[in-house]
Amino acid sequence: MATQAQVKPAASKPLYTGPIFDADAHFWETDEAWSAYLPEKVKADWGITFRKGPSGDFAMYVGPRKVEISADHLFEDGRVPAPGKLHEWLRAMKEGKAEIDLHVPKTPDMMEPEARLALMDRWDVRGSILFVGNMITAISYLDQPAAAYEVLNAYNHWLYDQWKFNYKDRLFAAPIVTLMDLEKACDQVRWCIKHGARLILMPMGPYNGKAPAHPDHDPFWAIVNEAGLRVVFHVSEAIYMKDHMAVWGEPVQQSRIRQTAFVWMHGYSERPVVETLSSFIFWNFFERFPNVKLLSAENGAEWVPAMLQKMDKCRGMAKNGYWPGGQLKERPSRIFARNVSVVAYPEDNIKAIIDQVGNADWILMGSDYPHAEGVEEPRIFAEEACKGVSDADTAKIMYENGMRFMGLTP
Template identity: 50%
Template structure:
């Protein structure tokens, strides 16, 4: 984008004013209800697997998968939600242990396609990735139930969600809203068939759980049939913050319990070591070290809602540990270049509005792999995507602001492409 198309100014004391187009790397559906699961999930799975908001046997209202309560889903019976963009209030609430007041009703753009497209136009958003809403809280429970009962029921739930997206939203809405169907590695045969069906229905980006599956790293060749489908279609693979089931055994070893309420039950230690940063660092570093992008060069990856403060140290350590392991075992062969270079070329990271993005960019030497994300319509984001520049990009150059607010995202997901992403 030419500089004349945007008015920008950025100093340490003055917020940048950005008037150009936006690519929002983190937006969400706010589910109005879960009736669509009754429609798309075959009835034989309802007893043990149907996601629903309801009262449990103890009378408490909450989100359930079958009869299993999803403890880390904090929802209200009246359907009220915290208003979008209460970032400062949300951060203050984290410090006090309180919640941001749920005082707003979901608006139609949060749960209906045409209204969402209109809202993105109103915001000046040229492209956006739209993730699951509170349904993301079920990922941990689905994984545990799959371990207990086998993956068939989880596959059915994920397909029901994906069918809802295909039939009621569309996976690519005018190159403005890209919905994220869910894929998982627990059952590779199912994943391959699901991915083929999704590609046929226009999938441009998917979301997957972080970590290994069935005792294998995600880049293990056992999963190559799935990656080949995604590579051939140029699908962007994202890892959004969610329950990292592979951390559960570690949590229990330390005498703590996984899948507790984020606000009332999760300990500081779990926040620090078992949620968000470390799981995504381990996941993305594993892909790089397994020479994944040499085998599948058309796949791009993105970390979403895990912040970006971890990135400089992670890239430094990835390069250093490559040297430490130079004479060690490399599952898919020794790397031919620095891991950090591979990461910067193939991977993207959505920064938090509260991150010191200028410092992060200075430390890693480029803004090319950083994306903005409003988290709309969630409270912990910004009220409107354009506010991200004000919150996060002070002190940055006009070029870096343009890249983070728009160009990097659009390069990751070019318009009008249904095949290979360059």
Template identity: 35%
Template sequence: MEYQLIDADGHYYEPDDCFTRHIESRFKDETVRVRRGADGLGRVFLREGRTFMSVMPGDYASAPGALEGLFAGGVSDGFTHREVINARDYPEFIERTARLALMDEQGLEATIMLPTMGVAVENDMRDDVELTYASLRAFNRWLEEDWGYGDDGRIFAVPMLSLLDLGHAMTELRRVMDAGARLVHLCPGPTGGRSPADPVFDPFWATVAEAGIPVVFHVSNSGYQHFYGNRWSEDPANPSHRQSPLQWALCNTERPLVDTLTALTLHNLFGRHPQVRILSIENGSSWLKSLMKTVDKAAALGRRGPMIGGRLPDRPSLALAEHLWVCPFPEDDVNELIGAIGADHVLFGSDYPHPEGLREPRDYIPRLAGCDAEVTRKVLRGNTAGLLGLRDHTPVMG
């Protein structure tokens, strides 16, 4: 390539103390903690119970891209874990300096960096507002210390926020903004019985819109197995590695994200906050076309009903397309996505170093073989550069 890539979906594996290093003393025995057994595996606890992600994911993981064949071609061999790794043996998965050196080798100018274990714990503590925000504050302070928010223009870690309580959310939002955050993350799905687009949260959305900070919805534990999956004969206590096929289909993949985007659109978030930018990362893209049809049809059918966010436009799908950027799965049809939402709103993501992602970020390039040079550059770097406030320029490689 004549230019370096910008990856919209990079990950780290967290250390044992990511929640405890900076936790306030009164929450130290309640927040997310790791206990290591004789087998060396770290078990994840919240208060005295296990969490949805019951074992530290980096302790027994498949190598980067090891499951690619499963998703791209239906090859099931990836689940045999023939390439098991421990993230602690790979400094580039857990340390910033080593990751920067690897990025140079991989041809990456910059990357958005998201949690592995961190996106799976919020729902388990939502019954306690104070514990939730103390834990998220502690996690974000660890994040600032170990990875940073992109002051160097290269690694852009995303702090974790929650709308469980507006006052706490605004306090932490302002704090991470002052610390230099370029993006913030919300867990998909409802929170505390409310839509994220409920007008009660308008101060949050007005603040991120005015600051030009995109809001990321990354695949997470949204709690659907508790308030939805259990109505379909499933056990809501199943941990992440024991989710059933139906739980994966109904609770853990695209449904929480699609529900969230539907609510943002039909509760008229974009009409009230026209500068808001929403990023969908690691939720795939095959749902987009049907979602566009759904919100337009629903708006027409519900035109005489209450509209808690204000009057909707005739075609709310156009508002959604204007405010949404999508990072597809590596196995998704990127050309179909470009046709549905436009080349300016498609982001390349490798999911590196997760096993369901790519062996290395440049493996994405052949997926754009049918696109012209301008579209290819937008997807591989230009669009994400714009969202991060970076100029779309780079030294020529080689």
């Protein structure tokens, strides 16, 4: 007979036990990502390197410019923050144990597709969207069009070599596309489509003083629409906020440790994604390009109910006003429901969000693996975010909505 010390409580059944589609996962780049295709003529001023600078910090540099945020988490020995351990690290800091080391060596599944598929099989993840690694922090530094296309095109070439854009209809890597130059953007997206891209990652905000959905950009969107591409707006520094933050005396492109709550709230939070998505809807974009689907990734979802309510109200207020893309034929909230999906945070109150919006058909899960901010493995997302949510809606969030977003059969 077992003693009391030997008796272990039975493991509780997971809240969700079905298959998973992970709509927000990442990789870490190999060294070749930064040099394999980059032309020599731009390496000095725009090449991405990792080194110790005058301050002694090991950080990422775009040409001579230090990417301040990178010094918060990069190590010269290549270690990275442990997946899903951010909350544990913050708790240790609160308890006065800031010296705790939650950094780990990169593993093969973080850097190449077959190892990632093997990990996904263990987790019963049927498909996953893959976003960039350290490049996400450098995009806002690529503020000169000619150089930006050289750097991004070189990076996309490496991404295709390393991961493919569609790996066995299970891993969907997102090349980066920018509308800074219309002709080059058209060439860029054609190349992505030719190489099998099912979705693209674009920086949030306007381009050249115009909304991305402005008719001047229609030649680009016609290509995207014909291919039925998904377009993703992933959290990053939206560089168009730089000028707005400046009038408040709030600098951007700085270490997160020194970033103020004001910038977190207004410059690096929901505002860029709300402005970007609502702009597409108010410009009547989907009337012209119904095959394009948009996704917000790693911006959370708690802003959605207020955005939908406000868009519907403002449509009524502007009913007899100026509609540069043509008057909307139906409520913005209905247009959103057909054309936009959102990856929620695991800490979001998803039940409250569903109750306010009325359905869960647009919500996707994302593990953020292998980043520290997400969950250690995808199934934990349901445990954290789906308490009180119906079984049917949980299945939508964890699997069905993501599959449908990618045009796959659940």
